Amino acid sequence: GLLGGSSEDGSASDGGTSTAPGQVEKSKIKLGLLNILDVASVHIAIKKGYFKEEGLEIEPVIIQGGAAAIPGLISGSIDITFGNWVSYFAAESQGAAKDKGGLKLISDGYQAKSDMFVIVAAPDSGIKSPKDLDGKTIAINTYKNIAELTAKATLEANDVDPSKVKFKELGFPDMEAAVKNKSVDAAFMVEPFIARSHRGSGFTTVLDAASGPTNDIPIGGYATTGDFASKNPNSVAAFQRAMAKGQKEAQDRSVVEPVLQDYAKIDKDTATLVHFGEYPTSLEASRLQRVADLMLTYQLLKEKFDVTPMIVSGSAG
Amino acid sequence: MTAMLEVAALGHTYQGKDGAHTAIDDLSFTVGAGELVCVVGPSGCGKSTLLRTISGLVRPSRGAVSLHGNAVKGVPDDLAVVFQDYSRSLFPWLSVQKNVEFPLRSSVGRAKRRARAAEALEWVGLAAAGRKYPWQLSGGMQQRVAIARALAYRPALLLMDEPFASVDAQTRFELEDLLLKIRTEHDTTVLVVTHDIDESVYLGDRVLVLSTSPASVVADLRVDLPAPRDQITTRESDVFVGLRAEVARLLNVGKPSPARRPAPGRRAADGQAARWAAEERAEVERGAAQRLAR
C-alpha cells in the first residue's frame, strides 16, 4: 500500500509551499466534525490558517455521533466529514452512497496509541487484570464499532473468550457513573474520560485495547463522496495539503492542549493528563485494510472488503 | 289551501342493542301552507321523533315525508326547529346575540343580521341579554333564545317542540301571541308540539292528537276559532272550552273508541275505570261542544 500515501506524505512534509497547482473549484467547505480529541488537527489547521493558505474556507458543522455524518454527506449538507473507518467501510459495503459515487477517503485522522483505548474498572471491583474480565459486563459506546472490535481482539489475545463477555451500550460520559453504580463491571473508555475517571474516581486500567493485535489500529479520518471528489479535485487536494500540515502540528502536545480546552471544553487539568493518539500524516491502504479485516473476523462485514478503491490520493505532489 | 307538508304512512323504529323500539307507526297527515298545527300526545309517544323525521334529521324506517310534493331527503331549505332540549341546542361558545345570528350568517349581511337578531331578542323579552352567554341565562331565558333564533331565521316551515315549557304563564301568553302574529305576518307554516291542551287549542288551526307509543293519529281536530285570537275572548268562547275538553278526552283514551265507556272489567284493575267515569262526568257537566275535524 504505497500507492499515493507516500507521495502525499512527501509533499506535505515540505511545508509551506503555497504554490497551489490549480484553482480550487469550491472554496467554502462544510466540514462535519465531532467535538472529540480526534479532530484536534483540524482546529489547529484552522487556527494557523493552513486552509486559508490553500484558498479554502472551512465551515465546521458539528455533528453528534456518526449516524449523522454519512447521511449528511449524501444529502450534500456537508462536503467532507470526519468519521470512523468502521462506519465508512460498513456504509460502503452496503452501497449507502452509491448514488453519489460512493465514499472516498481523503485524509487520515486519528490512530490509536497505547493508553488511549482502555478498559477501566473501579478500584473496589476486584478486576485487576484482563483475565478478571471473563464473563463480566463491559460498557462500550457503540456496538459493532471500533471499540467492540478492539476489545474483542485484545480480550481474545489475553485468553478471554469474547463471546462470554457482555457488552452494554453507554455513552462515554455516562460510563463512569455506571461503573460506580455497579450497573456494569468495567468500561471501555477513551480520552478525556479515561483521565477524568482516573483522576476523579481512582479507576484503574485493566486492559489496553490498542495493543497486541490492535496495536496502532487506525480509528478515523476524513471522507467525502465520489461525486464531490471528482468534481472538486483541486479543493480535495488543497484540503489534503492543509490537513497534512495540521496533522503534523498535532504531534506536538503543547500545541494540542490549548486547542482542546477551546473546542472540546476540556478543563486545563484534564487536558494535561490526557493520552493522545497518533495524528498520521499519510493515508495508507495497508493500515486501513487491518480494520476491514478485523471487521470481517467479527462479522461486521459479510465478505472480504478491499479498501483501496475508496482512497483518493493527494493529487498534488 | 295547498298542502305544504305531507306525512304519509310514516313509521320509525329505533334500533338498539336490546331490540328495536318502534316510536312511530303508520302516521299520516297533511299540513297546508300557512297553517298552524298543534301536535299533542302522551309523553314518549313519538312527537319529537316525528319532528326529526320531518326536518330530515332522521331518515324514517317506513313511509315518507314530502314538502311541496317533494320527498324529504336530508334537511330541507327554509326550515327552523326549536328543539325540546333547548339548552343543549344553544352554542355555548357564542353569545346570545351571536347564537341568534348564527343561522343568518351565510345568507344575511352583517348589519341586517344584527338588526334581525336584536329584533327577535326584543320580541322574546331578552333585548338586554344579547351579550351574555347561554350558560349565564336561566332555563326559561335559554328557551326564549332558541325561539328567537328560529324566528329571526324567518323560515317557511317552523317546527317547535314544546317551545314554551320553561317560561312562566304570563310570558307564555305573550309568546303565544307573538307566534300567532309572526305566523300571520310572514305566512309561516308552523307545527307546534305541546303538552298544554289549552295552548294547543288556542294556537292551532288544527290539533293533531297522537296515541301512546307507537304514535299514530287519534284525531285531527279543526279549531274553528276566529282570527285574530286573543287571550281573553278566545279562551272564553264555548268553542274553545268544548275543544279543549275534546282534546283532553282523546288524549286519555289514547285511541278513538266507538263506545264512550269501555267494559268495566277491562279497566277496573288499574283504576282506569274510575278516572274514566270522572272525566266523562266532567265533560257532560261542562257541556263541551265537540266535533271532529274533517
Next chain:
Amino acid sequence: MTAMLEVAALGHTYQGKDGAHTAIDDLSFTVGAGELVCVVGPSGCGKSTLLRTISGLVRPSRGAVSLHGNAVKGVPDDLAVVFQDYSRSLFPWLSVQKNVEFPLRSSVGRAKRRARAAEALEWVGLAAAGRKYPWQLSGGMQQRVAIARALAYRPALLLMDEPFASVDAQTRFELEDLLLKIRTEHDTTVLVVTHDIDESVYLGDRVLVLSTSPASVVADLRVDLPAPRDQITTRESDVFVGLRAEVARLLNVGKPSPARRPAPGRRAADGQAARWAAEERAEVERGAAQRLAR
C-alpha cells in the same frame, strides 16, 4: 310546626366579565318541617338560583340559609334536587335503573336498592324503561327519571325545579298526586318551583310569589285547601279558584297589592285587566275532570 328551612335576607350576585348581575335580592321566608311550598315567579327572576343556594351549591353573596337552625355550608345531608336541566343531570353512561340507584349505592344494600329504584320507576310510569340509557328516552321520560331518582332517595328536604315541565297534562296530574302522596307518607319537606299557577295552588301548603329579577318575596300565600286533595274536587273549589287568581294577579303586578283586582286605569294600557277577568271566569267554568292516581 317547627321551621325546617330558614332563608334570611338572602341575596346573590353573579360576577361576570360584563359586570355583576344580581339574581336575588333580600329574600326571606321559612318553611316548616313537612310543608310543601311552591315558588312561582317570572322567568329569569332567580328561582333556580334560590334552590342552588338552599342546596349549598352556591354560596350566597349576602344573607344566610339555615336548616334546622344550622347555617348551610356545603351541601346538607338528606337533600335531593330535581334540576331544571334534567337531561344534563342524568348520567349517560348508566342505564335508567342505575341512574336511579346511583345515589343509594353508598347507603343501601344491593337488593334493596334495586327494589327501591324499580319502585320509583314504576311510580313515574317507567317500569319498562329500566334497562335503557337516558339518551334513548324522550324528554318527558328523562324528566321522570330525574324525579324517580329524587324520590327513591327519600330525602328529608326535596327541591324541585319545574319538575313537570316536559310531561303531558295527564302524566302531570298523576305526578302531582304522587308527590302529594309521597310527601304525606314520608313527611318530606318539599319546595317546588313551577310556572303553572294551578299546579302551585293545587300542590302547595303555601305559595311563594317572587318578583321579577332581582327576586324578592311578593307574597307568601297560605293555601287553605283540605287534604287529601284531588284533581277533581279541589280544582273545582272556590278557594282554589280564588287563590289561583290571586297568584296570577300577584305575578303580573310583580309586587303585593291590597286590592284583589287592580285599578282598571293602571292596566287598561296593556289589556291585562280584561285578560284577567276572562281567566277567572273561564276557570270557574272549566274545572277539569281528572282523577287521583292511587
Next chain:
Amino acid sequence: MQNEVNSTGSGGEVFSSLIVATPFDSLDWPGWLGLINWEEALRVRALTRGLLGAAGFLVIWELFGRSGLVPQEYLPPPSVVAVELLALLGDETFLRDVVATVLALLISVLLSVGIAVPAGLVLGSVAPVRHATRAVVEFLRPIPSVALIPLAIVVLGLGPEMKIALAVYAAVWPILFNTIYALDELDPLLVDTARVFGASRLRVLLSVALPSALPFVFTGIRLSATTCLVVLVSVEMLAGGAAGIGEFVMDARSGAGRMDLVLAGTVVAGVLGYLVNEGLERAQRRWVGWGFVQGGRS
C-alpha cells in the same frame, strides 16, 4: 371574589369561579377591562402557587444533591446549576443556541397545528376516511423519530428543516387524536341545530364541530408543543447539525462531562416548555374559556 364555591367533599373547586370565559368568535372583548383586577388577582395567586411548587421541587433536588447519596459531580444541586445558568445567560453563543431552538419550536408547533387540526376534522367527521386511513395511521405512529434521523438527513440535510420535520412528525399525533376524539364527543344536538338552519357540511365542521372541539384540541396542542421541544432537543443531541440547546447540552456532556452545564441547558429547555405551555394555556383560557365553565357536554 369567588361567587361559586362548593365546599363539599365531592367536587373540589368549581372552575367557573376561577376562569373567566371570553368569546371564541367575537373579536371585541367588552368589559374585559372592568374585571382585570379580579382576574389579575387570580392569576397572581396561581403564579404564587406555581412558584411555591417549583420551590418545593428545587428544595428536594438541592437536598438530594447535597445528601451525598449521589456524587455531586453527577447531580449538582440547583444552587450550583443556577450559578452556571446565570453565567450562560450572558453568553452569546448559548443565547444563539436558545434562539435557534425557540425558532424551530415555533415553526414546528405551527406546522403541527396546521397539519393535524384539518386532518383531525376530516378523520373525525368522515367515517369512511377514518376507516380507510386507520391502518396507515396506526402503522406510522409508532415509528420513532430517532429511527428516522438518517433518512431525514439524507432527504432534508443537516439543517433545521430536518429537525423540524422530525418534530412535526412526532407532534401531529396528539393534536390529531384529540381532535378526532373531541369530535366524537360533540353533542349531536348542536350539529342537528346547525343543520336544520341550513348550515352546509363545511360550515357545520368549521363553526360547530371545530369550536366545540377546541378546548380539547388545545390540550393536544399543549402536548404537542412540548413534544416538539423534546424531539428538537433530542435530535440536536443525537444528530447535531444546526445549532440548538440540544447541541449545547451534548457538547457539555461529551467534552468534559460537565453535568452542571448539562443541567443548566436542561433547565432552560424546561423553562422554555413552561413558557410555551403557559402562553398556550392563556390562549386557551381566553378563546375557549367557555369550555371550563360549561363543563363537558355529553
Next chain:
Amino acid sequence: MRALSGFLQRWVVFGCLVLVWEVAAFLADDPFFPRPTVIAEAAAELWLSGPAETLFLSDVVFEHLVPSLTRLLTGWGIAAVVGVALGLALGRSARAMEYAGPVLTFMRSIPPPALVPVFLLLFNIGTSMQLATIVFGVLWPILLNTVDGARSVDSTKTETSEVFRIPRAQWVLGVVLPSAAPKIFAGLRVSLSLSLVLMVVSELVGTDNGIGSQLLLAQRQFDFPGMWAGIVLLGVLGYTLNTVLLALENRALAWQPKREGRTPATVED
C-alpha cells in the same frame, strides 16, 4: 360480503400506498429507501426463519421482541395508572394544579436523552431504567388528557353528585372517570404508540437486547432493509396493540350514543 367490504375499506388505502412505494423505490433505487418486497424478505429472514415447533419464529423474536414488549407494556401500564390517578386528582383540584402544574410542565419539556445521566444515577442500567424512560415519556398525554377530562365534567352532573352527597370514591369512579373516559382513551391511544417510540429510545442506552436496539444497530451498520424491517415491525406492533385498545375502548364506552360508524360530526345526506 359485508366483512369483505369492511376489510377492503380498511386496507385498500394501505395496500395502494405500499404499491406506490414499491414502484417509486424501484425507480429511485435508493439504498436508504428499499422496496417493500426487499424489506419483507429481510423481515422474514430475521424473524420467521425459526423451526416449526416455535411457529417458525426465530430466536431473535424471543431474544429481542419478548423482552421489549414486556418492558413496553409494563411501562405503559404504569404510566396509565399513574397518569389517570394523578390526572383525576389534578383535574378536580384547581389548587393542586396550581401548585404542581408548572413543575409538571417543566418536567414534560425535558428530553429523555438529557435525563439519561440522572436516570443512570437513580436506576440501575437495564429494565428499571428503561421502564423509567418509557413511563417518563408516555405519561404526559394520559395525564394531560385526564386532567382535561376530569376538569370538564358537566357542571350539572357535578352538582347532581354533590346534592346526593355521593361519597368521594364513588364520585371519582362513578362520575368523573366515566365522563372523562373518552378523553382518557384519546390519551391512552396516543401514548400506546408513543410507548413504542420510547421503547426504542430507552434502548439507546445500556441494553443488549430489544427490537429498538436491533433497529438502531441495523441503522448504524447501514443495513437499511434490516432497519426498515424493524420499522415495519414497530408498525405492526403499533397496529395490533391499538386494535386491542380500541376493542377495550369500544367496550368501555359502549354507552356512548355515537358508537358504530357514524360520528356526531358526520353529516349524512
